[in-house]
Amino acid sequence: MGRIKAITSFLLLQFLLLQFTKSQQGFKEPSAARTLKQEPHDSPEVHCSRERSRVAWQIIEDYLMPFVEEGGYEISTDCRLHPDNDLFRDQEKHKINLDVNEWRCGYCKKSFRAERFLDQHFDNRHYNLLNVSQNKCLADLCGALHCDFVINSKLHKAKCNPAAVARNRHLCESLANSCFPISKGPSASHLHELFLRQFCDAHTCSGKTTPFPRGGKKRANLLYMATSILILMLLPLFYLLYYLYQRDMKRETQVLRRLSQVGRKAKPS
Numbered sequence: 001m002g003r004i005k006a007i008t009s010f011l012l013l014q015f016l017l018l019q020f021t022k023s024q025q026g027f028k029e030p031s032a033a034r035t036l037k038q039e040p041h042d043s044p045e046v047h048c049s050r051e052r053s054r055v056a057w058q059i060i061e062d063y064l065m066p067f068v069e070e071g072g073y074e075i076s077t078d079c080r081l082h083p084d085n086d087l088f089r090d091q092e093k094h095k096i097n098l099d100v101n102e103w104r105c106g107y108c109k110k111s112f113r114a115e116r117f118l119d120q121h122f123d124n125r126h127y128n129l130l131n132v133s134q135n136k137c138l139a140d141l142c143g144a145l146h147c148d149f150v151i152n153s154k155l156h157k158a159k160c161n162p163a164a165v166a167r168n169r170h171l172c173e174s175l176a177n178s179c180f181p182i183s184k185g186p187s188a189s190h191l192h193e194l195f196l197r198q199f200c201d202a203h204t205c206s207g208k209t210t211p212f213p214r215g216g217k218k219r220a221n222l223l224y225m226a227t228s229i230l231i232l233m234l235l236p237l238f239y240l241l242y243y244l245y246q247r248d249m250k251r252e253t254q255v256l257r258r259l260s261q262v263g264r265k266a267k268p269s
Contacts, residue, residue: 046087046123046127046130046132047137048087048088048136048137048138048139048140049137049139050088050119050123050139052138052139052142052147053086053087053088053137053138053139054088054092055142055147055150055151056138056139056141056142056145056147057083057086057089057092057138058150059145059146059147059150060081060145061217062216062217063198063199063211063212063214063215063216063217064081064195064198064199064216065217066216066217067191067194067198067214068191071187071190071191072187073180073187073188073191075179076179078178079175079178079179080138080141080175080178080179081141081175081179084136085136085138086136086138087130087131087132087136087137087138088122088130088138090129091122091126091129091130093106094106094107095115095118097115098111101113101114103115103117103118104118105118105121105122105126107126107129108125108126141171141175143164143167143168143171144168144169144171144172144175144199144200144203145172145199146199146202146211146212149202149211160205160207162205165203165204165205166203168203169200169203169204172195172196172199172200172203173196173200175195175199176192176195176196176199176200177192179191179195180192180195194214197213197214198211198212198213198214199211199212201213
């Protein structure tokens with residue numbers, strides 16, 4: 001049993017050292033340039049919120065695209081929900097998240113401590129890659145897609161504005177009609193109905209309907225992922241300890257049997 005304790009202590013020490021190393025890496029500042037103070041901000045202003053466009057795309061990807069892909073439907077480029085109609089889509093694809101505090105530009109490989117600094121870098125140095133000639137601001141659809149509800153669900157309980165609700169519902173229904181025309185067949189008709197239920201029905205002051213009742217893409221939260229990783233790391237340790245315990249038990253049993261046999265042989269006849 002002393003050997004089991006020694007192995008357990010050694011593995012536990014290795015695990016703690018591994019966690020300590022990872023925590024230190026999280027505070028390590030990358031060697032590449034990290035600041036944007038030296039970058040001139042001389043690019044023309046874009047009247048489109050990158051942050052809200054990002055939220056809108058995440059909503060589309062989570063609560064609409066799983067159903068579109070399941071039905072094998074191809075969204076037309078005329079639909080404002082198409083990826084090509086997102087002003088920032090190409091730049092978002094060129095974001096490389098290496099670590100919690102390390103983001104890299106996919107165009108020039110420059111590194112930054114946070115995503116917001118990378119966003120500023122895109123605005124300053126890669127503005128020419130944006131197609132600003134057309135109306136492609138996905139943030140303009142946030143009212144229909146419930147961006148504010150996703151950003152802060154408490155806003156859903158705020159005082160209702162009937163005029164804003166009617167405007168967002170009209171925009172939502174126009175998206176359903178243009179992106180999933182009923183005339184295009186059963187698949188489009190099914191997605192048209194689903195879009196109305198998933199997004200448009202919640203545009204009401206009754207408060208009885210919440211957005212995305214059909215659900216969407218399942219995303220594992222951080223706690224679940226951390227727990228899973230911890231279990232996977234400790235599982236081999238458990239089996240090792242169990243194996244050593246069983247082996248020691250067998251040895252002890254064999255020793256007891258031998259002692260018993262020796263005792264029997266030693267008895268006088």
